[in-house]
Amino acid sequence: MGRAVAQGMIDSGFPASSLVMTAKSEDTCASASSDLGVEVLRENPLAVRDADIAVVCVKPKDVAKVVSEISAPLKEEAPIVSIAAGITNSVLTEACQAQHAVIRAMPNTPCAIHKGITVLSPSEGVTSSQLELSLRIFDCLGRTYVLDEQHMDTVTGLSASGPAFIFVMIESLADGAVARGLPRQIAIEMAAQMVFGAASMVLATGRHPAALKDDVTTPAGCTIAGLLALEDGRIRSVISRAIEIASQRASELGEPKV
Ligand SMILES: NC(=O)c1ccc[n+]([C@@H]2O[C@H](COP(=O)([O-])OP(=O)(O)OC[C@H]3O[C@@H](n4cnc5c(N)ncnc54)[C@H](OP(=O)(O)O)[C@@H]3O)[C@@H](O)[C@H]2O)c1
Structure with a gap:
């Protein structure tokens, strides 16, 4: 999914040089870098140092660890977006020790061909410019909706599954x-x-x-x-x-x- 997000952004005109990605294994780093022309690192804290926004696309079990790793080096005003199924805004807020605005998002696989749906659910305190920046990313991948968090598990069952x-x-x-x-x-x-x-x-x-x-x-x-x-x-x-x-x-x- 992380690759699909990056590909959609690049296809929609974001320069590859404006993105920094990470992965766990060297193999994924090498293949993502050669496929997308994006810098791909293995160190999450290093990757977010100059970022305006962080989009976390790891499995639900890994989200809290990654969010806690990036919380300190990420600029204070930069929001953290997680696309993990079932991971709530309160878990994200706790993982970053309330140092960042957090947004729970749910894309689907047709995002890879820009025909997707992404639902965004901002936590309390997300500013309109932080939400706009998040929407600019996911608008590249298809339709976007902003909904209350109570609907996120339902949209996971509907549009993601x-x-x-x-x-x-x-x-x-x-x-x-x-x-x-x-x-x-x-x-x-x-x-x-x-x-x-x-x-x-x-x-x-x-x-x-x-x-x-x-x-x-x-x-x-x-x-x-x-x-x-x-x-x-x-x-x-x-x-x-x-x-x-x-x-x-x-x-x-x-x-x-x-
Ligand atoms: N698949 C869907 O249809 C779908 C739809 C909506 C939302 N989601 C959500 O998207 C998330 C990712 O799903 P996926 O299917 O794309 O999983 P995936 O193919 O397993 O991709 C996860 C990626 O995270 C990387 N990773 C793991 N631990 C990491 C760490 N500590 N730091 C940096 N990168 C790390 C992995 O790197 P390596 O390759 O090197 O191991 C891998 O590239 C999940 O939370 C899922 O709930 C999925």
Whole structure:
């Protein structure tokens, strides 16, 4: 995800020389540096010395350690943004001993191709210029939203886990067509383009998905026949429950292990 953030920034016009990245292993440092043309270090405190903002993209279990390492060398006015699932603003504030404004963020993997969603949840005390600076980074990667922290586990289940659910659906749609004899590669491409087109219609028209569904559904036609088969499989509750369970799991990720 850290690479996706950096790539999006560079593609949107941030000079590679304005970024400093870090990683744990020499291999990742070398590959990130050669792929992105960015300076990549192994020492977090050194990397943030002149930074206006720090974006922490490590696994949830490593966040508190990294935030505490960068707290002292980072300029006082520079905010710390964490993209880790389940790690709350209060954990971030405690990790930096309240020396920095903190922002919890949740991007998703389509950010890597600038079609992502990032939700930002600023803690109390984040100034408008600190939030604007954070939005400038994540605006490079797709749509951004600013929401209250109470919604962060839910958006993790919806927009961060959601691409995996849609990939399974695209595969299943293609499987159905392959079962009818369509070549696999064409079936996958058509299923993906169809999902893209349907999603674009929801966004472009602003109409309720149920109304758009009704438009496709000719009486006694093939679409209503397929829709009833989906309803037999409890498609709505299955998908809604997946979001609910993924959100619940997100809320557990920041909890200490026993
Ligand atoms: N994957 C998603 O869809 C997604 C979506 C939204 C948010 N997130 C969040 O993004 C975070 C990263 O996930 P990921 O999938 O990108 O994980 P990842 O591929 O494992 O990347 C983590 C990176 O952190 C580096 N790292 C580990 N410890 C470090 C340290 N002490 N100092 C500096 N760098 C360190 C690792 O370096 P090495 O490679 O050298 O080990 C690695 O490059 C997680 O907190 C996750 O909750 C992920």
